[in-house]
Amino acid sequence: MTVNYKLLRTSGKLAKRTPLRIVSIKKDVTGIESICQRIQQATTFTTADILGTISALKTELTEELKSGNTVHIPGIGFFSLALKGDIYEDPKTHRHYLHNAAVRKIRFRPDKDFYEALGEVDFANKTYKDGTPSLPMRQAVNAALKELFEEKPIITVNDLRRRLNLSTTYAYQLAAQLEREKKIINIGSRYRKIYRKT
Structure with missing residues (x-):
């Protein structure tokens, strides 16, 4: 198994510090069906068991995040919310508040075990194979x-x-x-x- 990457030119202020950036090339999107098949072959779980567990985990994860909690799944990592909104200052009290608060993204911080499970990874430079997908300097x-x-x-x-x-x-x-x-x-x-x- 190999992770392919390309080196692309940076632009703007970042170009002064680092002229090139590393971008991994995504090969395919692996669907849940193929993951379920591999887990089913390696364990006693059926595809229905796996899909049911994933659905229940999603529900629990959503409820915990909506409660303001960070969720830790051992061996995988931590999930938490990042927020966005309009910050304004109350002219009377000079205290700051948030209007139109919303979820900006779900943060994920992987466990050390997750990194270690990757082990040795092979990398291949594909920068010059199909042409660089960015305009040159x-x-x-x-x-x-x-x-x-x-x-x-x-x-x-x-x-x-x-x-x-x-x-x-x-x-x-x-x-x-x-x-x-x-x-x-x-x-x-x-x-x-x-x-x-x-």
Whole structure:
């Protein structure tokens, strides 16, 4: 079993501290049916037993969180609520209150046992396999355009994609952006674009 990841460029203030961020690539979503089948094969529980237990656990977990409690499931971790709302100050008492309080998210803090159960994990870098799904930095784009036009007088979206290691979607987005900025001009058709330098 392998966890795949890509290294993507960061933007804004974060880019000054760390130019790249690590993003795990989600392979599939495992459904409850396949989990139930594996548990059923490994234990004496039936699929109905497992589904019933999960349903009851969900009910209990919901009731405890609604009561303001933190729930600990040994070997898995702690569940608690994070809140949101509009904070306002009472002009007379200068005390602060919360209007429109709501659940922002359910926090989960895993147990140490949960981490240890993962054991050794194999990782694979897929950054350069299918192209990076993010727009590159301005300097990289300018350098790529310069190199491409030095090699030949016209370029395609595919040239941009390969040179900058982009996904197909982002390569087309970048080409459209460069057209808007008048850095390249389409001399082909609407559906078969070929670009020359302005």
